[in-house]
Amino acid sequence: MSLNKIILAPCLLTIFIISCSSESKSNFIKPHRLEVGDTIAFCAPSGFLDSTRMSLAKKRLIEKGFHIVHNNSLFRNWGYLAGEDDVRASELMKYFKDKSVKAIFPGTGGYGATRILSLLDYNIIRENPKIFIGFSDITALHIAMNNHSNLVTFHTPNPMYGIGSKNGLEPISELYFWSLLMNSDDSYEIPFDIYGDSLKVKILVEGVSSGVLAGGNLSLICSAMGSEYEIDTENKILFIEDVGESPYRVDRYLQELKLAGKFNKLKGVIIGRFSRRDSELPDKLTDFKMEEVFDQYFSNFNVPVIYDFPSGHGSKNISIPLGVIAEIDTEDQIFRLLEYPLKN
Numbered sequence: 001m002s003l004n005k006i007i008l009a010p011c012l013l014t015i016f017i018i019s020c021s022s023e024s025k026s027n028f029i030k031p032h033r034l035e036v037g038d039t040i041a042f043c044a045p046s047g048f049l050d051s052t053r054m055s056l057a058k059k060r061l062i063e064k065g066f067h068i069v070h071n072n073s074l075f076r077n078w079g080y081l082a083g084e085d086d087v088r089a090s091e092l093m094k095y096f097k098d099k100s101v102k103a104i105f106p107g108t109g110g111y112g113a114t115r116i117l118s119l120l121d122y123n124i125i126r127e128n129p130k131i132f133i134g135f136s137d138i139t140a141l142h143i144a145m146n147n148h149s150n151l152v153t154f155h156t157p158n159p160m161y162g163i164g165s166k167n168g169l170e171p172i173s174e175l176y177f178w179s180l181l182m183n184s185d186d187s188y189e190i191p192f193d194i195y196g197d198s199l200k201v202k203i204l205v206e207g208v209s210s211g212v213l214a215g216g217n218l219s220l221i222c223s224a225m226g227s228e229y230e231i232d233t234e235n236k237i238l239f240i241e242d243v244g245e246s247p248y249r250v251d252r253y254l255q256e257l258k259l260a261g262k263f264n265k266l267k268g269v270i271i272g273r274f275s276r277r278d279s280e281l282p283d284k285l286t287d288f289k290m291e292e293v294f295d296q297y298f299s300n301f302n303v304p305v306i307y308d309f310p311s312g313h314g315s316k317n318i319s320i321p322l323g324v325i326a327e328i329d330t331e332d333q334i335f336r337l338l339e340y341p342l343k344n
Contacts, residue, residue, distance in 0.1 A: 025339045026212050028152045028323035031103075031129040033342035034181045036065035038102035041095040042159060044074055044082030046137040047110020050160055051075050054107055057164030069101065081112045088112065089119035092141075096128045103181070108160040109136025114220070117141075117229050122148035131181060131342070134158045136243075136313065139216030142322050144229045146214065152323035152341045154180065155216055155239070155311065162317065170315040180319045180341070188340075190318060192333040195310055203330045204271075204295060207304035210327040210338055211267030213320060215239035217312075222253045225260055233262045237326055241272030241312030247288045250274065254297045268328045269298055269305040270335070272312035304328040309335070 034040075040061060042054065054075075058068045071091055076083045083091075095101045117140060126149040132141070133156040145151045156162075156177055162169050169177060172194060180188060192201035214236040215221060221240065224230045242250065257263060274290050288296075291307060298305040306328060310316045320326075321341035328335055 026152075026323060026325050027150070028146070028212070029126060029129045029150050030152050030324075030341055030343050031131045033183070033344060034103055034131055037067070039067040039069055039100050040103045040105055041098070041101045042068060042070035042074060042105055042107055043088075043091050043095060044076075044107050045088045045092050045116060045141060046082060046106065046112040047080060047108055048077035048082040049075055049107040050164075053160045053164035055164075057107075057159035057162075060163055060168060074107070080110070081115075082107075085112075085115045085119060089116040092116070093121060093124065096125050096130060099128075101130060103131035103133070105159050106134040106138050106141075108158055109134065109138050109217075111137055113137045113140035114223050114229075117144050117224070120144070125149040125151060133181075133319075135241075135317065136217050137220060139220035140224060140229070142216050143214070143221065143224065143231050146323050147229065147232055150323075152321055154319060154321050154341070156180070156319035157317045165315075170317070172310075173315065173317050173319070176318045180321065188337040190310070190335045192306070192335075194318070195316060199308070199310065199316070201309050201333070201335075202291075202307040203304075203333075204298055204307050205269075205301050205303065205305035206330045207268070207302075208327065208329045208331060209237070209268045209303050210325055211235055211237040213237050213239055213322050213324060213326050215270075215322070216241070218242040218250065218253050219245065222256050225256060230260075231262065233257075234265045235267055237268040237270060237328065238262075238266055239270040239272060239309075239311070239320065239322075241274065241309075243273075243275050243313035244277045245274065246276050247290050247293045250290060251288075251293050251296075254293070258297065263297075263301075266301070266303055268303045269301065270309045270311075270328065271298075271305070271307040272309045273314050273316070275313065304330050306330065306335075
């Protein structure tokens, strides 16, 4: 696929041009869109990286016309982390300060982002807005940058599990990834049946509503609760996803958010892909299904709630921006952005 002009197949992505008024735009800072020839920085703010996968990701991005930079110490490790806390924080800040870097691609999630939140300079990040991507553990950085730097960030596949996978990004995920980061129009829609009827997004609560997108990995959202880095959900559409969790643990996370009042003023809920550990098979007599847990928490909401949205852990991981206004429309069965998340 040529990145100079990305053509979105009509069967995959319905074009819907929106003229955004000042009232329909968030007050978040938007970085410039990515263009062929731009510099992308690899970094490791969480878990340590796999050199084979990262090398393959680098090769593929260079072939697409990008320039890739990273520290010589990119593949360092300190226990289960990609280096000590100050090293990982300094590496990330280095690339926000570097005027030649257009986008920052953390290699993977894993664990470790919460350990560096207090070591980052959010004023510098605000003054040097760049495309910042990732998912899973990177959620902690998304929320911190959304809240403290007022920066739009991008919940997307990452280099190690996506671009650097053996077969690369899954085709639809790749289409949306590059469309989101490189297109210059105001159109971005995800139909509920984007992966066909067998994987169609489910509707828990009907409705049409818009709000600023916030969220990411559910366990990471909860890991910062009670701190200055906890998520702000007021008048937001909350997006959540997770992997390797039993229904009772998801229940516990949701109850934590409910007790903290995080569900009180939501504009909508997008529940992404959830999976449980193979070693924790359900007990048919005592276990709830995952969807039953979601139904217990969200079925009485007066805002739209959708489930099995194709974003999160797994190959089918469609990119969404955090910090811009989006709309859930269960009547037309579509999710759409109401503003473009990048500057031209």
